[in-house]
Amino acid sequence: MLRKLNRILVYFTFLLMSFPLVGIAQGFDLPEGQKYQKVRFELINNLIIIPMEVNGTELSFILDSGVSKPILFNLSDQDSVQIKDVSEITIRGLGDGEPIKALSSKGNTFALKNVQNRDQLLYVVLDKDLNFSPSLGITVHGIIGYDLFRDFVVDINYASKVIKFHDPASYVYKKDKRSETLPLSVAAKKAYVDGSIFLKDAEDLPVRLLLDTGSSDAVWLFENDEIGIPDKNYDDFLGKGLSGDIFGKRTKINSIKLGSFSLKDAKAAFPERKSFGAIRYLGDRNGSIGGEVLKRFNIVFDYTNNKFTLRKNKNFKMPFHYNMSGIELQHDGVRYVSESIANSNGVVQSNKKSFGDVQILLENRTRLSLVPEIVVSGIRAGSPAEIAGLKEGDVVLSVNGKSVHRYKLQEILQMLNEKEGKRIRVRIARQDKDLLYTFVLKDLFKEKP
Structure with missing residues (x-):
């Protein structure tokens, strides 16, 4: 059984309880005369990530139709968000643990381009363990849902990764046989x-x-x-x-x-x-x-x-994704990797940032880059990866000969679960040793001959 803090499959529907009654919020609206606001989003592991300014600070939110009020849960020392009119509350959601303490804040300004609410209630969870960013591979600060769905007709184009927030008074349904x-x-x-x-x-x-x-x-x-x-x-x-x-x-x-x-x-x-x-x-x-x-x-x-x-849309016939390897991954800090930057003629290639944001050149021949460290955050008991010998905490270096620092977290997971019967080679670092493990992906629902 997997037991870990974060994993790629996450469930964000929270039931809020034991919080003080508040007045009706002003709500989100568009400038007079504007019929809709178009917003591009990222689709990370089937989750919609949108930019949202909170009191002037740009943050990243998951658009969650299952949550009643916005929740901030991943504020680091580098994030500076001013909130006011604060009181302590208790909130509880899915899971078999105890309720947790949080802050309730009224009168906040939320802005999504021209979509604004100048009197938004939000909750702030101070528990730093509640952080889904490592499992998603990008920074996510919170979730928002009902308030946006309540105030607009929300048109989500999953294929093009675009949302249109329409003014309900001016929205017209189009005739479309499909x-x-x-x-x-x-x-x-x-x-x-x-x-x-x-x-x-x-x-x-x-x-x-x-x-x-x-x-x-x-x-x-x-x-x-x-x-x-x-x-x-x-x-x-x-x-x-x-x-x-x-x-x-x-x-x-x-x-x-x-x-x-x-x-x-x-x-x-x-x-x-x-x-x-x-x-x-x-x-x-x-x-x-x-x-x-x-x-x-x-x-x-x-x-x-x-x-x-x-x-x-074009995703309709895509096969459903199953974790056939049994491996779960997450970001866990950073590490340095070295890369030769000279071609076979000894000519130094351009210093293009193919990966990593922090780079050090050594004698114009080697580049050290600071990249996210990818670790095994959980392994399903009895899975091919667990039987092969992989362990929670292993640092993943490559999959099938491809260095993982060149890929997004979701792309690495796809490599590990490409198709039933595929042989997977995973090179990992464990206690200052490089180890190579191989296993074959297994369809757990396939009928045995």
């Missing part, structure tokens, strides 16, 4: 959609699912009398919530259907019920849909009119 609009239910500042799932030897089962852009997973389901866990499954660490680790069963289902769109052999997980201790009553909710499903569509969220529009 799109489908479904009813959207908004309750307790969260959005739900009805769909169906197909399990082996069972009829289509109707399900009500939370729409959660802040989950990098595909589908989470809650076990009940009708929804059973498929026989082929394995124990897995599903992510980290605000209140601790979330464990459960990893599996796949025959299909999930939203309107007329059907996704076959869909990746799914069944979280342990104790991870939802903060949610006393789930009502008719049967689970959630995360980014690995949502990215297969271009989506329009219309909370004002309770509508949810889907149009499949």
